Amino acid sequence: MSIAKDENIVLAGDIGGTKTNLGLFSRGKRRPVAKVIETYPSREAPHLEFIIEQFLNKHRVSIKSACFGIAGPVISGRSQTTNLPWDVSEARIQKRFKWSQVGLINDLTATAYAVPLLNSRELLSLNKAKARKEQNLALVAPGTGLGEALLIFGEGQYIPVASEGGHADFSPNNEAEVELWRYLSQRFGHVSTERVLSGPGLVNIYSWLRDSKRFSEPAWLVRSMEEIDPARAIAEAALTEKHPLCVASLNAFVSILGAVAGNLALTAMTTGGVYLGGGIPPKILPKLEEPIFMKAFTNKGRFKEFLERIPVRVILNDKAALLGAAHCAFGRLAQRV
Structure with missing residues (x-):
């Protein structure tokens, strides 16, 4: 993994009931670019911080911002995971790893962030209808559980809306x-x-x-x-x-x-x-x-x-949630600047 000395790197996570994906991303021209991605079995870890430590021990790099999409409701930066016995907290992660920016969002919100970034090769159409630009989008995602989310268009941008x-x-x-x-x-x-x-x-x-x-x-x-x-x-x-x-x-x-x-x-x-x-x-x-x-x-x-x-x-992109989390992490970095 080669990273330029002055390159901004963010950590993105997709935390599911079965597996957890963590990745390092740089800022690309159109969307974040993955530098490295690792997958861990969620149920074998006592908490998310354990997996993050495993990842960072293998990939030592300065992280500017981090965002994690998690399968479960996120309220005030905290989530009691639906299909795991974990209590995940933005504040606790930030204190543990001393990062300036840490975000915790619903995993479907993370995937929703990625939808406008996907290209035609990463999608398969089930009908011949054409999309209307700048209109609301819906996301339905069956996997270990069932996730739903919306992308509401307003004031020139898509706003993800989490859902249970x-x-x-x-x-x-x-x-x-x-x-x-x-x-x-x-x-x-x-x-x-x-x-x-x-x-x-x-x-x-x-x-x-x-x-x-x-x-x-x-x-x-x-x-x-x-x-x-x-x-x-x-x-x-x-x-x-x-x-x-x-x-x-x-x-x-x-x-x-x-x-x-x-x-x-x-x-x-x-x-x-x-x-x-x-x-x-x-x-x-x-x-x-x-x-x-x-x-x-x-x-x-x-x-x-x-x-x-x-x-x-x-x-079709099985790392869409990770891409969306990386996009969110860069967004938080931009807000800080």
């Missing part, structure tokens, strides 16, 4: 989804959208269909779900093996994802576009390109034609 919409109520759209809701209600009590649209959510859908006796569960699939991540095993069996139980599970997942994305588009009038982020969409592209997603996205009665004019794109 993934924990809002799951709203069934048909009789089958009502059955799914009843099944999950018996298990969890409150059924949030994240209980359906996430890696564990896909497993929940699969379990409901299996327990309904609609489909048989082969021994090889049980073994596969024991050997690798169950959600990955289900998705791969749906896309490659075409097993009926897994195909039905993934179809239901994609349909619900389309409905949720369409709801968010209506809620915030996101005529600039809807973006699908998170770890799952890039892994199920063949299924997203089938009619299921767009049919559910536009199935809003009198507003069907309105939604047909909104572009929907999948974010």
Whole structure:
């Protein structure tokens, strides 16, 4: 890693329930440029500072500013992570590492910062609608959990708006989804959208269909779900093996994802576009390109034609949140100057 003596370097982080990405970035002409990126298993660390220390012991460099996108609500510079037993604090990190600027933002806010910076090679369009410039954008990101965020355009710039919409109520759209809701209600009590649209959510859908006796569960699939991540095993069996139980599970997942994305588009009038982020969409592209997603996205009665004019794109850059956090870190540095 070569860094010029007078080069401003920021530290960016994307902290998820499964893994944590940390990267050093310089200021590029159009967007931050990664110098080095490292990935760490989140659940093996007692706290975020432990991972930061590991990273800095390997990459010794003067850091001007730092920003971390974290999976969970951030209130007054502090976050109790949703899927990790961590209490993360801007003030504590700043005191520990003696940096002048430290920012803690929601991970979907970090990804939202990156959306206007992405190029065409980092996006896949699911429809032919063209984006309207300087209009609101929406972001829906299923992964370990479900993230949602907005980019509201005003006064010549996009303003990211954090959300915990993934924990809002799951709203069934048909009789089958009502059955799914009843099944999950018996298990969890409150059924949030994240209980359906996430890696564990896909497993929940699969379990409901299996327990309904609609489909048989082969021994090889049980073994596969024991050997690798169950959600990955289900998705791969749906896309490659075409097993009926897994195909039905993934179809239901994609349909619900389309409905949720369409709801968010209506809620915030996101005529600039809807973006699908998170770890799952890039892994199920063949299924997203089938009619299921767009049919559910536009199935809003009198507003069907309105939604047909909104572009929907999948974010292919798996480091988008890290890029957005770096952009935020440079923004804080500029404010200080």
